[in-house]
Amino acid sequence: MKKLTHLLAGLALALGITPAIAQDGPLRIEITEGVIEPLPFAIPVFIAENAAAQEYAAQLSQVVAADLAGTGLFRQISPDSFISTVSNFDAPVQYADWKAINAQALITGAVSVAEGGRVNVKFRLFDVFSEAPLGDGLQLGGTTTSWRRIAHKVADQVYSRITGEGGYFDSRVVFVHEEGPKNARQKRLAVMDYDGANVQYLTNSASIVLAPRFSPTGDRVIYTSYETGFPKIYVMDVGTVQRRILEDQPGTMTFAPRFAPDGQTVVFSLERGGNTDIYRYSPGGTTQALTNAPSIETAPSYSPDGTQIVFESDRSGTQQLYKMPANGGEPTRISFGEGRYGTPVWSPRGDLIAFTKQHQGRFHIGVMRTDGSEERLLTASFLDEGPTWSPNGRVIMFTRSGSGAGGESALYSVDISGRNLKRVPTPGAASDPAWSPLLP
Amino acid sequence: MIRAAAISLAAVGPAAAEVPAPIRAEMIPVAQCWNVGSLSPVAALTSVTVAFSLSRDGKVVTDSLKMTAWDGTSEAAALEAYEAARRAILRCSQDGFDLPAEQYDAWKHIEMTFDPRRMEVS
Secondary structure, X not given: OEEEEEOOOOHHHHOOOEOOOOOOOOEEEEEOOOEXXXXXXXXXXXXXXXXXXXXXXXXXXXXXXXXXXXXXXXXXXXXXXXXXXXXXXXXXXXXXXXXXOOOOEEEEEEEEEEOOOEEEEEEEEEEOOOOEEXXXXXXXXXXXXXXXXXXXXXXXXXXXXXXXXXXXXXXXXXXXXXEOOHHHOEEEEEXXXXXXXXXXXXXXOOOOEEEEEEOXXXXXXXXXXXXXXXXXXXXXXXXXXXXXXXXXXXXXXXXXXXXXXXXXXXXXXXXEOOEEEEEEEOOOOOEEEOOOOOOOEEEEEEOOOOOEEEEEEOOOOOOEEEEEEOOOOOOEEOOOOOOEEEEEXXXXXXXXXXXXXXXXXXXXXXXXXXXXXXXXEOOOEOEEEEEEEOOOOOEXXXXXXXXXXXXXXXXXXXXXXXXXOEEEOOOOEEEEEEEOOOXX | OHHHHHHHHHOOOHHHHHOOOOEXXXXXXXXXXXXXXXXXXXXXXXXXXXXXXXXXXXXXXXXXXXEEEEEOOOHHHHHHHHHHHHHHHHHHOOOOOOOOHHHHHHHOXXXXXXXXXXXXXX
């Protein structure tokens, strides 16, 4: 537990001094000291309301608990310490028993499986010390094969009710699965739940694939493939795995694509005659250059309102970040710190830009305001790169690679506070993660 | 300064009994229960003022808790910050605050401002 201390030392505890007699109005106290610790919560195993629900009840509550604890903002209280048992979803809560073990939030749930394989989950969230429900109870349903999604949705609700911001658990990540040594690495596109479960491969390993990105609705993925021998952009329907080439101008290479918020327009890099600029592909098939410079312009990313694009360019002599109007126009440089900056990504909240920074032989994932101010580095390692934002803008996932010929790539995530750095489980080496929006 | 004056008065004679020790903020310890870790970034930039009443045994009258003011970017963030403040008050007052009963009028109504913007991690 980290203790927070007042900037103006000594003032905090003195502020309560007040005449004890003949006082007008309330006693006024200012609190500028607090603690940062995971909020302890209790989640008794959800009640199985029929025999078929037995196998799901325990797993559902485990996934909900793992989602919450995995944020670093919550701490699961061991069921071994529970005083109360919850055997009836509608029974009154024994608040004193939960207070005694310092549970600040209590999550109760019940699961039933109907004929035909439909899972129904109802849950309630309680603020233990207020002795009151936190929001209304909620019921969610789905097929037995989607039980993990139901659990993620429950966790999203709990997260949202306690923190006041949207959740991110019911989401997916597209990434590049890697096999083999660095000098002969095979790469396949894959998608998985945000927590590494339910991995599905979208392509085989016949050709190199790079930099997949979800569409704003999460139903399509845009990526770069070398299957023609040159980098070209493809769009794939995630459900059917059908794909098509986006743009094929002979004699050019296209890469680093990203959807605009409208889900139709695509911004990407196009190399022609040794020069790389940023282009826009619009619905209807028209392609328009947004930059025209002898330097390398790449890694474009839209602001969430679609009005601006941030990208990297070496026009100043070193790789730096710039932003420009979505229709093109004079770019404004926004990175001015020491080192080189790349792969900028606008946050879904619109307030921050995540980036990769290389400085003094180390790589960092960082964030800055959209005007380049308040730069903060969140990580440092031999090679960290390619940030992607969680749907709520609270967490960043990225690629971390080890040194040497055998150095594997893996996916990591970190809270934007810089806390809770952790590896994301994948079936093997992995790189280039891109987070989906929250699933419908 | 007020505290020093009270001690001085106590030393000069009978009148000292009429000047009880002042109520100090540490007699109502809430900071140790104020967990700002789960606040969203925007709520962490919002100060809230919470008014509440205490019963004579130093326990919070739960129904009296209410947000009376906030300073930040949105009401949603203020409500979130208020919930964290409310939890802190309720957690730390479980056993009742240890306050002098003879001065009940001085502490029966409290207005507590929680300002996360003025904190730093030590």
